[in-house]
Amino acid sequence: MSTILVTSDTLAPQALDLLREHDLVFTGKNPAEERIVELCREHNPVGIIVRYGKLGAAAMDAAPALKVMSKHGSGTDNIDKVAAKERGIEVVAAAGANAAAVAEQALALLLACAKSVSRIDARMHAGHWDKASHTSVELDSQTVGVVGLGAIGQRFARMAHGLGMRVLGFDPFAKSLPDYITVTDVPTILREAEVISLHCPLTEENRHLLNASTLAQCKRGVIVVNTARGGLIDEDALLAAVRSGQVGGAGLDSFEVEPMQPGHPFQNEPGIVLSPHIGAVTNGAYVNMGLFAARNALAVLARHTAAA
Incomplete structure (x- = not known):
């Protein structure tokens, strides 16, 4: 069973249900970049659902199986998209979910x-x-x-x-x-x-x-x-x-x-x-962003599986 890393301590139950065929590893709240790199090296995830923390080249290089980074939200500025493109890793966002x-x-x-x-x-x-x-x-x-x-x-x-x-x-x-x-x-x-x-x-x-x-x-x-x-x-x-x-x-x-x-x-x-960057922190948006992030990640992984 392949692993998906979640850079947080939680996901909406509806999103967890969609991802049930994968092992999920959670980084905990507000993970340091070094912690993300460490978990990538340990678990070699095929996907990362990005909530908090920075995703740079070091994390990508620590996970050679990585195919997709799926943002739990619409803004992807905490992901090094240039580094991802160079490594053939897709970056997708939950546009409109929040x-x-x-x-x-x-x-x-x-x-x-x-x-x-x-x-x-x-x-x-x-x-x-x-x-x-x-x-x-x-x-x-x-x-x-x-x-x-x-x-x-x-x-x-x-x-x-x-x-x-x-x-x-x-x-x-x-x-x-x-x-x-x-x-x-x-x-x-x-x-x-x-x-x-x-x-x-x-x-x-x-x-x-x-x-x-x-x-x-x-x-x-x-x-x-x-x-x-x-x-x-x-x-x-x-x-x-x-x-x-x-x-x-x-x-x-x-x-x-x-x-x-x-x-x-x-x-x-x-x-x-x-207000402390909580515009998207509502009950409805939390579920929507989790579902969008999970579906986007699974869609990319399915394409890779079909092409293999």
Whole structure:
């Protein structure tokens, strides 16, 4: 019986059932790269279901039987895809499996920023009643710029449209988009949007897409939401922009370094709403991502078996 390595301590029971014909080895929570390499060397898996940890050339070389790395989610930036291609190892992702969950998190962060939910809640719990002094942002008729129009970005765009927002979108690869999304470029989004929500993968080309220069091009008071990858934002520049009022609020579910370390300046900034990269952590998404990851891995392995 061949082995599949899971870089976590759990999978949804439905996914475990699909994989019952294989021996499953779990790395435990948040495994170090060295631990993954060690288990690859020990068990020589034919497949890896990637939840946490980095999968680099060393792990691939430690598992000569490896045929597929199947991501438990849509983002594959913790997999060295160049190294995988060089070794003939397929990399597949659970595209769309967590779309509803992450889009809902983006909407929650947007509303939290626009309505000052965290600050008002803290004030209420401290015994204050700020009705006479508080004004929130009304999103109806405002413009939202959605960067990245995959399954998550399109789902969020539909929600924003449902709130009565004008939706601008940028994605050079998206096709057959609904008519309520006006396709444009990033400079136009920076110039016209009251809200910018990031839903694109991180690449070397778009790293620090939002930086001191691009944030300065935005409307004053713009709200920034990021449920994609932390590296899309220059965190120092965002902090400065929030403190100056150029950015009216930021809702963040991903960060350049995770987990966030104690003392990070975001932790003491009331203009930034934080969540610990849990956009996809819902009961429905957990099952969907497990099923997608298992099915994708099994499909690749079946092709290899048929070709042998």
